[in-house]
Amino acid sequence: MKLIHTSDLHLGISLYGYSLIEDQKYILDQIIQIAEDEKTDGIIIAGDVYDKSIPSVEAIKLFENFLKEAAERKIKVFIISGNHDSAERLTFGSEFMKSSGIYFSDSFCGSVKSVQLKDSFGNVNLWLLPFIRPQNVRPYFSDREIPDYNTAVKTVIDSMGINGTERNILVTHQNVTNAIRCDSEELIFGGLDNINSDIFSDFDYVALGHIHSPQHIQKESVRYCGTPLKYSASEINQKKSVTVIELKEKSNLSIRTRELQPLHDMRQIKDSFDSIIKNASVDTKDHEDYINIVLTDETDIPDAMSRLRQVYPRTLQIEYDNYRTQHITDSIKMSSVKKMNPEEVFKAFYYDRTESELTEEQTEYLKTVIEEIWSNEE
Structure with a gap:
């Protein structure tokens, strides 16, 4: 059994006024091609399909075309809703999409949908757990105290009736303790939404969404695949990818990544304003990249953004790194x-x-x- 794990597409997102629809179309086409090249049995999308609970028409159309391409190639797709999605809107039409191999998590109603796949080694159970909060869980487990996110998710997992002799994959969208975060993620101060990775002990692989940096938590099989595109300056140095999971017999699992190549990369240029303008003519990298500018000038440059966009049309933002900014202090950082x-x-x-x-x-x-x-x- 071979599956591709991706998440946090955030379709419809814009960066400083720039629409990323074309960039997202390019990367979704690439994911379909990788799935076909790998002869995968399915694609897992671990939440945050859209950037907003009421997505734009362009974003909906883009995802519709992605699912159509997957169905035409007989590639199954397994999708859960994330904290940015409206579970009800995302899952519209999910019942008749099953016939095309498209499976959505339901809105949480006390139980977790599973999809059973088979190969020569037996059953593989995919558990589709959408993003949940404690208040989503409490009405269905009124006999239990559910004070926090960790207890909520653990309570739901404990109720799933997992057959430990078979291979089980959990698809979920939560913030696991010790995950390395990015600026493009939704932040809850102090990690009130944290859950502990030890509650996943019954699963052969945990396909996580919500955190934008690719990483594993404690062990390789509990993994965030990261976003397919860079959505903030804090991700500039990351290599974006999809994760390829291959399952053989129980406890025999291999994990690797396939790097994704963006239509327009995101990078940073740090120098004085005059040097950036002067060196633009010899900059061999794509001037259509999304650029984060860090100016080292000691004084603010008048009309800097419009002047920089004449040479780097997709300049996102300008920051200053100089004596003044380095010595700004706050009582609480x-x-x-x-x-x-x-x-x-x-x-x-x-x-x-x-x-x-x-x-x-x-x-x-x-x-x-x-x-x-x-x-x-x-």
């Missing part, structure tokens, strides 16, 4: 805040403003407010 949970952030802010600690009563009230906010998040 954002890099530190990202590692703190909301309670710690508020406590640090309170202490910074009052030079005193929260009382025990204030701390309990804070916890109540935080729980109420996050349990009602949309």
